[in-house]
Amino acid sequence: MQDLLNEIAEAMAAETERGKVADYIPELAHVDPKQFAISLATVKGERYSAGCATTPFSIQSISKVFTLTIALGKMGDALWSNVGREPSGDPFNSIVQLEHEGGKPRNPFINAGAIAVVDAIMMGHEPKETLAELLSFVRYIADDESICFDHVVAASEMAHRDRNASLAHFMKAFGRLRHDVDKILGTYFHQCAIAMSCEQLAHAGLFLASDGVNQPSNIRVVSPQRARRINSLMMMCGHYDASGEFAFRVGLPGKSGVGGGILAIAPGQGSIAVWSPGLDDYGNSLLGTKALEMFVQRTGWSVFGH
Numbered sequence: 001m002q003d004l005l006n007e008i009a010e011a012m013a014a015e016t017e018r019g020k021v022a023d024y025i026p027e028l029a030h031v032d033p034k035q036f037a038i039s040l041a042t043v044k045g046e047r048y049s050a051g052c053a054t055t056p057f058s059i060q061s062i063s064k065v066f067t068l069t070i071a072l073g074k075m076g077d078a079l080w081s082n083v084g085r086e087p088s089g090d091p092f093n094s095i096v097q098l099e100h101e102g103g104k105p106r107n108p109f110i111n112a113g114a115i116a117v118v119d120a121i122m123m124g125h126e127p128k129e130t131l132a133e134l135l136s137f138v139r140y141i142a143d144d145e146s147i148c149f150d151h152v153v154a155a156s157e158m159a160h161r162d163r164n165a166s167l168a169h170f171m172k173a174f175g176r177l178r179h180d181v182d183k184i185l186g187t188y189f190h191q192c193a194i195a196m197s198c199e200q201l202a203h204a205g206l207f208l209a210s211d212g213v214n215q216p217s218n219i220r221v222v223s224p225q226r227a228r229r230i231n232s233l234m235m236m237c238g239h240y241d242a243s244g245e246f247a248f249r250v251g252l253p254g255k256s257g258v259g260g261g262i263l264a265i266a267p268g269q270g271s272i273a274v275w276s277p278g279l280d281d282y283g284n285s286l287l288g289t290k291a292l293e294m295f296v297q298r299t300g301w302s303v304f305g306h
C-alpha cells in the first residue's frame with residue numbers, strides 16, 4: 001500500500017495541468033498549487049501517507065460532513081424538514097433552485113444546505129459555543145487536539161460573503177432560518193476554515209468506513225444506519241454538479257472542498273484524504289480526483305467493484 005501511495009504521489013508531481021486555485025476567497029489564492037498529499041487510514045489501524053501529508057490546509061466544504069453528523073445527532077430525522085437529500089445538479093453556490101423549492105436547499109452539501117445545517121445546530125447558542133462543540137467533535141474523531149480554525153481564512157470569507165449572504169437571506173425570507181444571518185455566516189465560515197492535514201482528515205473520516213465506530217478507540221460515533229446514510233449523501237451530492245462524474249470515475253462516497261481537499265470513504269476498508277489545491281471547473285480538486293481514480297483502479301475499493 002505504501003508503494004502505491006508513493007507511486008500516486010510521483011505521478012501527480014509529474015502532472016503539468018494542475019487546475020486553478022480558488023481565488024474568490026482571497027486568502028486561498030496564496031496557496032502553492034504544486035503541493036500534493038494523500039493519506040490512508042484503514043479500519044485495521046494501518047496508516048499510510050505520501051506527499052506533504054502533515055501540512056494543514058483549509059478543509060472548506062469537507063467540514064459539511066462533520067456538521068451534518070452533529071446535526072443528525074442533535075435532531076435526527078427532523079433535520080430533513082428543512083434540508084433535502086437529492087443531488088442538485090447545480091454549482092455549490094447556486095441560488096436558482098431555492099426560489100422554486102420554497103427556500104428548502106436540495107441537500108446538506110451545497111452551500112445553502114450547509115448554512116441551513118449550521119442554523120439547525122446553533123439552537124439558540126452563540127456562534128462561539130457552536131464552534132467550540134464542532135472543534136471538539138473534529139478533534140475527537142481525528143484523535144488530535146492540535147486541530148484549529150484558521151481565523152484569517154474565516155475573516156477573508158466573511159469580508160467576501162455577498163454570495164453566501166444572498167443564499168442565507170433568501171432562505172430566511174422563506175422562514176427557513178431561525179438565527180441572525182451574520183451569526184450563522186460567521187459560524188459557517190469558521191467551520192469551512194478548519195485547517196487539517198491529510199493525515200488528520202483520513203483519521204477523522206474513519207468512523208464512516210467502519211459502520212460508525214471510531215478507530216482505534218472503538219467508540220461508536222453514529223449508528224451503522226447513520227454512517228451508511230451519510231456515505232450515500234456523500235456519493236450523490238458530495239461533489240455538487242460533478243457528483244455523477246466523481247461516482248463514475250472513483251465510485252466512492254466523497255466530499256470535496258475548495259481548499260483542494262477530498263475525503264473519500266471506502267466502506268469496510270478505510271478513509272482516504274487527498275489534497276491538491278488546483279480545482280477543476282466545478283470547484284473540485286483536479287489532481288485529487290485523478291489520484292483517487294488511480295487509487296481505486298489499483299485497489300479495487302470502489303463500492304461498485306473493479
Ligand SMILES: NC(=O)CC[C@H](N)C(=O)O
Nearest residue numbers: 060061092111192257258
Ligand atoms: N465548495 C466549497 O468548499 C465552498 C465553501 C466555501 N467556504 C464557500 O462558502 O463558498
